[in-house]
Amino acid sequence: MKKISILLLAIATILASCSIVPDDSYQITGSGWEQYNGKEFQILVRDTSETGIKTIASSIIENGKISLQGNIDHPQTAFLGIYTKDNEFCGWKQDFIAEPGTFTFVLKEGEKKASIEGGKYNDILLKDIPAKKDIANANKNLTEFAEKYSSLKKEEQDEKAQRKYQELYSVYSKALQNGYVDLFKSHNDPYVRLLCISHLRGLKNVKEELANLEKEIGLVPEIANYYYSMKKAEEMAKNRKTVGVGSVVKDFTAKNLEGESFNLAKVLKQNKYVLVEFWASWCGPCRAEIPHMKDAYENFKDKDFEIVSFTLDHVQKSWKKASDKEQIPWINVGDLKAHSSPVVQMYGVQGIPANFLVNQEGEIVAVNLRGTQLDEKLEELLR
Structure with a gap:
């Protein structure tokens, strides 16, 4: 009897210990x-x-x-x-x-x-798919060529080599895409199909697919996030149509790193042309544009030209570190809300760098001027 009691106590202890580990x-x-x-x-x-x-x-x-x-x-x-x-x-x-x-x-x-x-889903989506023979081979060919390309002298990185890289990347990208398409179409686990969506480009009837998945598993966070993102994307698409060449720029007020407020409408009144630039410390292409912008600023700041940079950073230290390193000399503001910023959404900005050249009346005269295009446009307008 004592042995049975001890056995029952042991079983109860095991069950209790198992029950406190949540699924x-x-x-x-x-x-x-x-x-x-x-x-x-x-x-x-x-x-x-x-x-x-x-x-x-x-x-x-x-x-x-x-x-x-x-x-x-x-x-x-x-x-x-x-x-x-x-x-x-x-x-x-x-x-x-x-x-x-x-x-x-x-x-x-x-x-x-x-x-x-x-992880069940990590294995299926992030390990098994990339390991498929055609995808792995395409990735191997791309990686080997990329390593070879990076070792070439600058003059050897010609158009032919660049085209070869793009061809290999296209093969890999298509193979990977096909792998996720097949998985999405064939798997019986709704979570696998749901997690596939972020890997699929140009998926038709996304809303319909999400609605079907919602019927199977409910409004789980992943689906709720898609609905939220799609709604925001639609709003930003509408906003983009209102900030093209010929339209009136949208006014905003934001603070610089020292906490001083700047109002775009006021800056416009003080200058003939203002470049409204969206950037971020983590955006390589944005920072690559800064030397060109500095040249333009130096050449035209005495001819009533100003730049207002608006950052998509959400960490002030990162914004300040990049600003100090780049020695940004113009008006440099933000609200530390990244892509959720009302200003970013108001302008319909999805990718950066993005810019709008605006005249004193608030009319947008050019968008997304890159490199010497900014100097050329300002030379045309302010000569």
Whole structure:
């Protein structure tokens, strides 16, 4: 009788211990992150908040190791990123699917991406598809040529080599796309089909597909985020139609890094032409334009020309660091709301860099002037 009681107690203990481990929990450990010691490893998902993203888990990297845990009700498209304690992006990002399970992230020396072990949906979408023979071969050919291309002297990186790279990229991109299309059409798990959507370009009847998935699994966060993004995209598309050449620019007020407010309408009254430029510290092409803009500013600032830069940064330290490094001499403002900024949405800005050249009456006379195009247009208008 005593043995039976002990056995029953042991079984009860096991069952109790099992019951406190929720089905929606995840645990993540990893190694090989020594170069980021002291930085914060974050898992971020898209949401319908003002910034459009939220951090669901984070861990300070110590001795090259990470350790995170948490809960998530439904699998979601996410990405892994490394940031400073002030939330400044450190230049490392990788796609991931946030889902229940046990994971290991290992960053090997010389590798740009971490190897991820664990997760049903991560295996299906981010491991099995890229490993398909035709996709893997196409990626191998592209990677090998890219390495060869980067080792060429500048004069050897001619149009023929560039065309070859584009051809190899097109083959890889098409193979990858076909892999996700096949998965989307054939898999019986609605979550697999839902998570496929972010990998599909030009998917027809997206709203209809989402509505069908909603009937199967309910209004889960991934579907809610798509609805929210589509609504915002429609609003921005409408706004873009109102900020073309010949239309009147939309007024706004924003603050610079010192907290001083600038009103666009007031700046327009003080100058014959104003360039309204949208940029961000993390945007390479934006920063590549700054030397050209500096030349134009130096040549025409004494002829009643001004520039108003509006940043899509959401971290002030990143904005300030880039502004100081680039030594931006013109009006430099923002609201730290990134793509969710009312100003960004009002102008229908989806991609950056983007700019609008405006005359004193507020009429847009040119858009998206790049490189010497800005100098040439100003020379035409202010000579």
